[in-house]
Amino acid sequence: MAGKSIRHFFTNVICGLVYSKHGRKKLRVLLNSPLMEYIRFIRADTGLCFPRMRTFVGYQARSLIISADNRWIYKFPLRRDNYRQLARREQRIVRALRPFSPIDIPDVELIENKGMLVRKYEFIRGVTLRGGPRDVIMANLDVLAAQVARFLYDVACADPDEIRDLKPEPDAAPGYMRGWCQGDVCDNFMIDLKTMRVIAFIDWEDACFCDFSYMFNCEKRTPAREFMNAVHIEYDKIWHMRDKQ
Ligand SMILES: Nc1ncnc2c1ncn2[C@@H]1O[C@H](COP(=O)(O)OP(=O)(O)O)[C@@H](O)[C@H]1O
Numbered sequence: 001m002a003g004k005s006i007r008h009f010f011t012n013v014i015c016g017l018v019y020s021k022h023g024r025k026k027l028r029v030l031l032n033s034p035l036m037e038y039i040r041f042i043r044a045d046t047g048l049c050f051p052r053m054r055t056f057v058g059y060q061a062r063s064l065i066i067s068a069d070n071r072w073i074y075k076f077p078l079r080r081d082n083y084r085q086l087a088r089r090e091q092r093i094v095r096a097l098r099p100f101s102p103i104d105i106p107d108v109e110l111i112e113n114k115g116m117l118v119r120k121y122e123f124i125r126g127v128t129l130r131g132g133p134r135d136v137i138m139a140n141l142d143v144l145a146a147q148v149a150r151f152l153y154d155v156a157c158a159d160p161d162e163i164r165d166l167k168p169e170p171d172a173a174p175g176y177m178r179g180w181c182q183g184d185v186c187d188n189f190m191i192d193l194k195t196m197r198v199i200a201f202i203d204w205e206d207a208c209f210c211d212f213s214y215m216f217n218c219e220k221r222t223p224a225r226e227f228m229n230a231v232h233i234e235y236d237k238i239w240h241m242r243d244k245q
């Protein structure tokens with residue numbers, strides 16, 4: 001107990017020295033995680049003695065994410081008592097929706113390790129909307145938005161039986177901005193900057209069958225705000241085309 005308090009005390013002191021908010025968050029996560037144990041696990045799983053590793057901390061710092069050799073991504077849970085249930089739910093949703101999505105949804109592998117459930121994904125080479133160069137992203141906003149609108153539409157229209165029990169009501173039907181949705185589209189897709197193709201949608205932990213119009217209404221900073229407005233316009237085009245068919 002005392003050891004833990006001392007560790008927290010030093011973590012706070014060290015993190016206090018880091019200026020950026022994201023840098024502080026990441027450092028706190030790293031210092032509070034059994035990093036050596038995770039590295040040993042990744043070595044054993046990949047069979048590589050020295051895989052090149054990079055760490056990521058997502059938007060809400062729910063997991064410590066480690067990439068290995070730009071080939072795999074491992075997600076280690078940070079808090080949340082129900083993470084096992086969430087991981088299994090994510091795997092079921094991903095596997096059921098993958099066949100319907102026009103954009104790749106990386107499969108989730110679940111690995112038991114010393115009482116912990118680790119998630120493993122294929123590594124996607126690309127940048128996120130906020131991670132890419134702002135001027136390039138802004139110049140290609142419409143091209144990106146059209147792809148994401150098509151993805152939103154196709155995934156929402158899919159209503160696979162395998163995950164019917166995960167809907168709030170099993171008989172709920174898809175509709176305008178209603179159906180299966182990843183949950184937070186603007187932060188969770190990867191772009192190939194060379195072709196401006198959206199190559200994958202990651203992070204399905206919060207996916208749900210819901211009214212997803214909320215994604216277009218919330219306050220967002222640039223470029224997410226402009227992007228979501230463009231997606232809205234493209235989505236409406238697809239929806240109205242469907243009416244005419
Ligand atoms: N399969 C992947 N390929 C490449 N990078 C990834 C992958 N999964 C996650 N990342 C990196 O980690 C970051 C956070 O991952 P994410 O799954 O969105 O976690 P969180 O649930 O914490 O939001 C992403 O923005 C991305 O930079």
Ligand SMILES: [Mg+2]
Pocket residue numbers: 058059187188203
């Ligand atoms: Mg995310």
